[in-house]
Amino acid sequence: MVYLTRLEHFNAAHKLYNPNWTKAHNEAVFGLCANENWHGHNFELFVTVKGNPDPDTGFLMDVKVLSQIVNDRVIEALDHKNLNIEVPFLQGKMCTTENLAMAIWDQIVPHLPDKVHLHCIKLYETPRIYVEYFGE
Numbered sequence: 001m002v003y004l005t006r007l008e009h010f011n012a013a014h015k016l017y018n019p020n021w022t023k024a025h026n027e028a029v030f031g032l033c034a035n036e037n038w039h040g041h042n043f044e045l046f047v048t049v050k051g052n053p054d055p056d057t058g059f060l061m062d063v064k065v066l067s068q069i070v071n072d073r074v075i076e077a078l079d080h081k082n083l084n085i086e087v088p089f090l091q092g093k094m095c096t097t098e099n100l101a102m103a104i105w106d107q108i109v110p111h112l113p114d115k116v117h118l119h120c121i122k123l124y125e126t127p128r129i130y131v132e133y134f135g136e
């Protein structure tokens with residue numbers, strides 16, 4: 001079993017804000033991240049797949065194909081967007097790094113080749129904050 005990782009990146013705006021709570025409660029829980037006028041991050045996205053290399057190519061899969069899947073299914077939807085407003089697959093969800101990583105997983109899995117499995121979504125929100133999601 002080998003693990004193959006592709007790094008992609010995107011910039012996006014969001015706020016951590018539960019619409020069912022008052023402004024004061026949001027500010028108490030989320031602090032500056034609840035700023036109603038949004039804030040932005042440079043996200044770094046590590047997508048790791050696993051499986052066995054094909055004996056003819058030596059590839060688990062062509063990493064350029066993996067990059068294309070991630071760009072078509074994830075980056076195009078997120079890059080330079082407002083995550084709370086503009087991303088269909090985040091509608092109704094709190095825009096935390098946790099939820100974003102889990103939603104990205106769901107966008108990628110259906111498009112991987114046979115015998116290639118998604119292992120991990122590792123998403124850096126800042127250079128000091130990241131989430132890893134393994135599908136469960």
Ligand SMILES: Nc1nc2c(c(=O)[nH]1)N=C([C@H](O)[C@H](O)COP(=O)(O)OP(=O)(O)OP(=O)(O)O)CN2
Nearest residue numbers: 016032033039041095096097098125126127128129
């Ligand atoms: N469990 C989570 N906690 C927090 C999340 C999250 O997604 N999941 N997100 C945030 C905010 O989005 C916040 O904007 C993080 O940025 P920042 O405070 O700038 O992050 P750093 O710790 O890297 O920066 P410092 O300058 O070191 O504070 C908060 N919590």
